[in-house]
Amino acid sequence: MSHDIHKYAFFLGCIAPNRYPGIEAAAIRTGKKLDIELVPLKGASCCPAPGAFGSIDLNVWYAMAARNLILAEQMNMDIALICNGCYKSIWEVNHKLKHNDELRDSVNEVLKEVDMEYKGTSNVYHLAELYYNDEVCGLNKLRDSVTTPLSGVKVACHYGCHLLKPAKDREFAGGAIGDSEHPMWFEELVDALGAEAVEYRNKMQCCGAGGGVRGYDIAHSLDITNEKLTNMTAAGADAIADTCPFCQLQFDRGQFEIGQKFGVEWHVPVLHYCEMLGLAQGMSPVELGLDLHQTSCKPFLDKLKGGQ
Amino acid sequence: MTSAKAYKDAALAARLSDRVYRPAEDSDPSFTAEVEKIGGTAAHLCFQCGTCTGSCPSAPRSSYRIRTFMRRANLGMKDVCLNDPDLWLCTTCYTCSDRCPRDLIPTDVIMAMRNMAAKQGIVPKNFLATVNFIYNTGHGVPNNDANRVARVKLGLEPEPETTCKYPEFLPAIRKILEAYGTKQLADKVLSEGQ
Ligand code: SF4
Ligand code: SF4
Numbered sequence: 001m002s003h004d005i006h007k008y009a010f011f012l013g014c015i016a017p018n019r020y021p022g023i024e025a026a027a028i029r030t031g032k033k034l035d036i037e038l039v040p041l042k043g044a045s046c047c048p049a050p051g052a053f054g055s056i057d058l059n060v061w062y063a064m065a066a067r068n069l070i071l072a073e074q075m076n077m078d079i080a081l082i083c084n085g086c087y088k089s090i091w092e093v094n095h096k097l098k099h100n101d102e103l104r105d106s107v108n109e110v111l112k113e114v115d116m117e118y119k120g121t122s123n124v125y126h127l128a129e130l131y132y133n134d135e136v137c138g139l140n141k142l143r144d145s146v147t148t149p150l151s152g153v154k155v156a157c158h159y160g161c162h163l164l165k166p167a168k169d170r171e172f173a174g175g176a177i178g179d180s181e182h183p184m185w186f187e188e189l190v191d192a193l194g195a196e197a198v199e200y201r202n203k204m205q206c207c208g209a210g211g212g213v214r215g216y217d218i219a220h221s222l223d224i225t226n227e228k229l230t231n232m233t234a235a236g237a238d239a240i241a242d243t244c245p246f247c248q249l250q251f252d253r254g255q256f257e258i259g260q261k262f263g264v265e266w267h268v269p270v271l272h273y274c275e276m277l278g279l280a281q282g283m284s285p286v287e288l289g290l291d292l293h294q295t296s297c298k299p300f301l302d303k304l305k306g307g308q
Numbered sequence: 309m310t311s312a313k314a315y316k317d318a319a320l321a322a323r324l325s326d327r328v329y330r331p332a333e334d335s336d337p338s339f340t341a342e343v344e345k346i347g348g349t350a351a352h353l354c355f356q357c358g359t360c361t362g363s364c365p366s367a368p369r370s371s372y373r374i375r376t377f378m379r380r381a382n383l384g385m386k387d388v389c390l391n392d393p394d395l396w397l398c399t400t401c402y403t404c405s406d407r408c409p410r411d412l413i414p415t416d417v418i419m420a421m422r423n424m425a426a427k428q429g430i431v432p433k434n435f436l437a438t439v440n441f442i443y444n445t446g447h448g449v450p451n452n453d454a455n456r457v458a459r460v461k462l463g464l465e466p467e468p469e470t471t472c473k474y475p476e477f478l479p480a481i482r483k484i485l486e487a488y489g490t491k492q493l494a495d496k497v498l499s500e501g502q
Binding site: 015017025049050056057063113161206208210213215216223 | 346365366369370396397398399400401402403405406411413415419420422423426427431432434435436437438439441442446447448449450451452455458459461462463464468469470471472473474476477479480481483484485487488489490493
């Protein structure tokens with residue numbers, strides 16, 4: 001186990017810093033115990049949203065994502081991020097521009113007007129994949145950082161879509177992370193915190209929010225969410241763990257909206273993996289901003305043995 | 309059209325045994341090529357197995373059928389595709405794309421069609437609202453006062469280290485959005501007040 005500090009430019013996206021700031025705070029603080037240092041990526045913007053924005057014009061999506069990538073290139077750093085949607089924009093555009101000269105040239109031609117040039121010198125990672133990677137962190141180091149194990153609770157892992165899919169375009173080292181049909185690495189990450197990850201029917205299904213559908217047809221979008229909630233609770237889940245603040249918003253606010261629209265009541269706390277890691281490392285619910293969640297986290301916190 | 313097994317109505321039997329769909333004047337032959345170019349996937353290789361629709365979370369709760377859009381792409385049915393409200397019900401989950409036995413990316417066929425529709429001003433307002441949020445603040449989901457208070461309570465600065473804290477980065481963002489005509493499109497369509 002190495003004690004080298006791994007430094008990354010921290011790409012925040014929108015929903016974490018502007019709706020669930022506890023995720024940002026947790027990622028930075030928990031990283032200190034894991035030798036992962038997250039350096040501010042000054043002037044970054046929206047990734048931009050792959051569904052809502054890419055649907056209008058993929059070319060402007062490439063250019064806007066490239067601008068964010070260039071900011072990291074100027075720091076000579078790789079990017080770490082905490083959102084599946086951001087991963088799709090930042091990782092995928094980086095990958096496309098690195099391998100497609102024609103596309104890179106057309107993007108650079110426009111970026112010239114703002115004195116920027118994409119070079120392709122940075123790599124992009126999701127923090128969850130870095131936690132799992134033994135060369136950066138790994139399950140043992142994660143387990144060693146836990147001071148208040150999350151024992152006595154069952155957790156349903158929501159992988160989300162855009163970290164893993166389309167799998168044929170992704171390039172995760174080793175087979176463990178890249179499988180998009182039935183991966184288990186997220187369950188392992190949750191188990192490492194002392195909680196019990198449960199499997200449930202159709203666990204790789206989308207949360208329902210993506211592609212602009214949440215804004216376009218909220219009832220359609222929530223009906224997908226409702227199906228996931230049904231399957232998760234059937235497996236006895238006390239909470240949902242996610243790696244994407246947009247999925248988190250869909251589950252967290254969605255439960256309230258489902259109540260209003262469909263008259264179905266749910267009370268399943270929704271936590272980003274960084275927030276769970278924060279709890280397991282002894283951060284308090286207030287320090288994690290869990291009171292900002294629309295679906296109360298209290299049932300989950302009450303059930304944790306040792307009652308934090 | 310006769311065969312050992314046929315419908316009694318000869319005209320119906322003839323129609324049902326004709327396996328070639330002819331969209332007549334609806335067809336624009338350049339459509340398939342353009343979809344393939346923007347979407348970066350060889351849509352014409354689709355053999356209509358339906359694995360995509362069978363995997364699709366949007367299919368069971370709407371009339372949206374990704375396989376139908378694949379077929380229409382290959383028949384050149386441009387107007388039908390771009391004007392179908394179902395075009396905007398794909399969550400872009402990419403499940404179809406991971407399972408397609410022809411190794412296609414149906415999701416990106418949808419993205420290509422959406423891009424073409426948007427160029428014609430056919431695009432739901434919520435998509436364009438995102439453009440304006442980004443133009444004004446750099447964020448699709450901007451900061452607000454309640455969140456600033458919450459951030460400070462967590463020991464963070466009220467503004468994240470993004471365009472929120474460094475608005476001097478906004479002019480470049482605006483230039484990019486204008487260079488592609490994205491801002492102009494948003495203004496035009498939103499002012500028409502659908
Ligand atoms: S799964 Fe692929 S080949 Fe089958 S119908 Fe869909 S796009 Fe066509
Ligand atoms: S990407 Fe779109 S079409 Fe494909 S399975 Fe998901 S929602 Fe359906």
